[in-house]
Amino acid sequence: MNMSPTPHHFTGSPHRAALVAAVAAACLLAAGCSAGSNDTSDTSAGRAGTGRIKIALITHGARGDAFWELVRKGAQAAATRDGIDLTYASDSEAAAQASLVRDAIRDRVDGIALTLAKPEAMQSAVSAARAAGIPVVGLNSGIDAWKSEGLLEYFGQDESVAGRAIGDKLDELKAKHALCVIHEQGNIALEARCAGVKKTFGGETDMLYVNGTDMDAVGAAVTARLRQDPSVDEVVMLGAQFALAAVKSVKTAGSKAQVATFDLNSSLVKSVQSGDVQFAVDQQPYLQGYLAVDSLWLYHSNGNFSGGGTAPVLTGPAFVTKENVSSVAKFAANGTR
Numbered sequence: 001m002n003m004s005p006t007p008h009h010f011t012g013s014p015h016r017a018a019l020v021a022a023v024a025a026a027c028l029l030a031a032g033c034s035a036g037s038n039d040t041s042d043t044s045a046g047r048a049g050t051g052r053i054k055i056a057l058i059t060h061g062a063r064g065d066a067f068w069e070l071v072r073k074g075a076q077a078a079a080t081r082d083g084i085d086l087t088y089a090s091d092s093e094a095a096a097q098a099s100l101v102r103d104a105i106r107d108r109v110d111g112i113a114l115t116l117a118k119p120e121a122m123q124s125a126v127s128a129a130r131a132a133g134i135p136v137v138g139l140n141s142g143i144d145a146w147k148s149e150g151l152l153e154y155f156g157q158d159e160s161v162a163g164r165a166i167g168d169k170l171d172e173l174k175a176k177h178a179l180c181v182i183h184e185q186g187n188i189a190l191e192a193r194c195a196g197v198k199k200t201f202g203g204e205t206d207m208l209y210v211n212g213t214d215m216d217a218v219g220a221a222v223t224a225r226l227r228q229d230p231s232v233d234e235v236v237m238l239g240a241q242f243a244l245a246a247v248k249s250v251k252t253a254g255s256k257a258q259v260a261t262f263d264l265n266s267s268l269v270k271s272v273q274s275g276d277v278q279f280a281v282d283q284q285p286y287l288q289g290y291l292a293v294d295s296l297w298l299y300h301s302n303g304n305f306s307g308g309g310t311a312p313v314l315t316g317p318a319f320v321t322k323e324n325v326s327s328v329a330k331f332a333a334n335g336t337r
Contacts, residue, residue: 053111054085055296056104057289060097060117060141060187061090062213066241066265067285071140073336074289075113082297092184092213094121101125104134111135111296113289116142117187119149126150135299139292140285141189143312152305155291157283157316159189163196165317166236166260166281167205173278175234175258176203179225183212183242190238193262197236206232212242219245219252226253237261240268240280247276264320266332272325282328283316286336291315 057075061068072088079086087109089100094117102125104112112129116122119142126149129136138146138154146154170178178201180194198205206229210221226232226249235250235257237243243261250257261268264282271277291306291313298304306313320328331337 052083052085053297053300054087054107054109055079055111055113055293056101056107056109057086057088057293058097058100058104058112058114059088059090059139060092060094060115062092063090065239066267067239067263070265070285070336071289074286074291075293076289077286078290078293078297082294084293084297086293094118098122098125101129105129105132109134110300111137113137113139113292113296115140116145116149117184117189119145119188123149135296137292137295139288140283141187144188144192146312147310152299152309153292153295153307154312155288155295155306155315156312158312158314159192160196160199162262162281162283162317163193163198164200165196165319166193166262167197167200167202169279169319170197170234170236170260171200171202173234173258175201177229177231178203178205178234178236179208179222179229179232179257180205180236181208181210181218181222181238181242181246183210183218183238185209193238194236212239215241215245218242219249222246222249223253226250226255226257230255232257235259239263240265243268243277243280244271247271264328264332264337266335269320269325269329269332269337272320272322273329275322279319279321281317282320282337284318284337287315 059068091097098121105128112134116138126136130150136151138151140156143154143156143158180197182190182194184190194207208225210218235246237246240263243259244267246259258278260278262281264280268280272280295306328337
């Protein structure tokens with residue numbers, strides 16, 4: 001961890017003190033330095049300081065995924081505000097994501113924000129970061145693993161809680177047979193979502209595993225299952241773009257099933273407004289990225305860490321329905337929800 005350097009205290013003869021004062025005055029007049037030239041931050045006024053720290057944001061997001069663009073936008077907003085040099089890298093393969101963490105360690109970054117979709121594969125890389133004295137915070141995935149991995153803080157949604165909330169919601173809507181579609185097998189966050197649905201939903205819950213990197217394959221698999229089993233009356237997708245594909249699958253299959261989803265984007269907002277998607281559970285990815293990066297600046301500049309290092313900072317779940325979607329529509333149009 002890079003700590004703010006201790007300010008120099010000048011001692012010695014009156015002549016030396018006068019010389020120091022004169023140099024300081026000249027600096028101020030020339031606007032070329034500040035009176036506290038060794039300070040890297042100005043926390044007294046709650047503003048980002050002049051010193052720049054290097055932060056790496058490393059996720060398991062697939063390239064071009066709109067969800068991760070929201071995370072990245074939030075992270076960049078925090079970096080701009082705090083005067084941080086931010087780098088973003090991602091890989092959906094856990095081993096490759098771990099390699100990206102090691103790259104950041106070699107680059108001597110001052111902090112790392114990362115996801116733990118597959119904690120066991122990330123354990124060694126996280127340990128290496130800690131051994132190098134680099135503070136690490138978690139976001140989005142790994143709510144059950146961040147403390148055991150030694151992360152400082154965690155920002156995200158408790159996916160099991162969110163899944164159980166959807167199960168209760170489906171009961172309210174009188175659904176009988178849900179199909180929960182997992183687009184990345186082995187991703188603990190996605191598995192927890194569907195497990196939560198199954199735990200509280202009073203009807204029947206089936207799981208369907210699909211290849212989330214091939215949207216045509218996702219749509220075809222959902223269509224085939226709906227044709228095979230007409231009793232399915234609710235399709236639960238685990239991402240906004242997958243929900244949009246499911247809407248097409250329902251129509252292609254001639255099914256009467258409704259579509260619900262986790263996560264949100266501007267296109268999904270329109271589908272909720274039109275009624276093509278019943279509801280979405282918003283975990284606020286922009287907020288996750290923002291808080292993760294900002295937390296590392298706060299840790300460096302003032303020793304702060306949220307939740308006391310023992311409790312996560314929850315960013316969801318929040319239901320977005322046709323009744324309340326207008327309240328988030330303008331933010332989604334701006335690309336921040």
